[in-house]
Amino acid sequence: QLQLQESGPRLVRPSETLSLTCSVSGGSVRSAFYWAWVRQPPGKGFEWIGTLHHGGDTYSNPSLKSRLLISVDTSKNEVSLKLNSATAADTALYYCARSTDVLTGFFLDYWGQGTQVTVSS
Amino acid sequence: FDLTQSPSLFVSPGQTATIPCSGERLGDRYTSWYQVKPGQSPVVVIYQDSKRPSGIPERFSGSSSGDIASLTIYGTQAMDEADYYCQAWDTNTGGVFGGGTKLTVL
Numbered sequence: 001q002l003q004l005q006e007s008g009p010r011l012v013r014p015s016e017t018l019s020l021t022c023s024v025s026g027g028s029v030r031s032a033f034y035w036a037w038v039r040q041p042p043g044k045g046f047e048w049i050g051t052l053h054h055g056g057d058t059y060s061n062p063s064l065k066s067r068l069l070i071s072v073d074t075s076k077n078e079v080s081l082k083l084n085s086a087t088a089a090d091t092a093l094y095y096c097a098r099s100t101d102v103l104t105g106f107f108l109d110y111w112g113q114g115t116q117v118t119v120s121s
Numbered sequence: 122f123d124l125t126q127s128p129s130l131f132v133s134p135g136q137t138a139t140i141p142c143s144g145e146r147l148g149d150r151y152t153s154w155y156q157v158k159p160g161q162s163p164v165v166v167i168y169q170d171s172k173r174p175s176g177i178p179e180r181f182s183g184s185s186s187g188d189i190a191s192l193t194i195y196g197t198q199a200m201d202e203a204d205y206y207c208q209a210w211d212t213n214t215g216g217v218f219g220g221g222t223k224l225t226v227l
Binding site: 036038045046047048050051059060061062095099100102104105106107108109111112113114 | 163209219221
């Protein structure tokens with residue numbers, strides 16, 4: 001059974017970099033699947049952050065693209081997210097998820113439990 | 122590209138709940154639907170407009186045409202009370218989510 005576990009600092013200072021890791025178990029990040037990050041600000045709906053494949057195919061939310069770096073580490077079987085110049089607007093519950101490909105609409109079939117990140121001084 | 126959902130829907134137990142999601146040319150894209158219960162991670166209940174993952178009850182059904190995709194729950198049960206989000210892919214904006222619909226069963 002595939003399991004995804006997000007981890008990283010719960011508190012980030014404004015202007016610093018928000019960094020998260022998604023550890024994948026029960027499957028390989030080198031599979032045909034893509035990997036995605038999604039976030040949910042308090043009391044709001046979901047916001048797609050980005051989707052990537054270990055082969056290099058990467059898609060990013062245009063509103064975050066200038067601050068965002070998402071990557072896959074095949075040696076550690078992990079997916080990572082770095083969002084620089086963090087602001088209070090980045091405070092959210094962050095999820096890692098497995099994604100299918102474009103032929104099936106990039107839907108998210110497995111999700112991690114999510115990790116809460118607060119941006120505050 | 123945006124997806125629009127009504128914020129809330131109320132349905133009586135045993136009745137049919139239909140949750141619409143509107144967006145430009147949704148019928149030409151694949152829509153997926155996610156169920157989110159308090160304190161839990163999202164679960165996909167419909168993908169590729171109308172397909173049900175294994176383990177999702179048959180009472181969950183999806184359809185899409187024109188600018189509207191819909192999630193229909195037949196014989197709604199108390200356990201179906203949750204937030205439901207539609208999602209579709211756009212080549213310019215990526216994986217867009219609707220604002221979510223809170224389904225209340227009472």
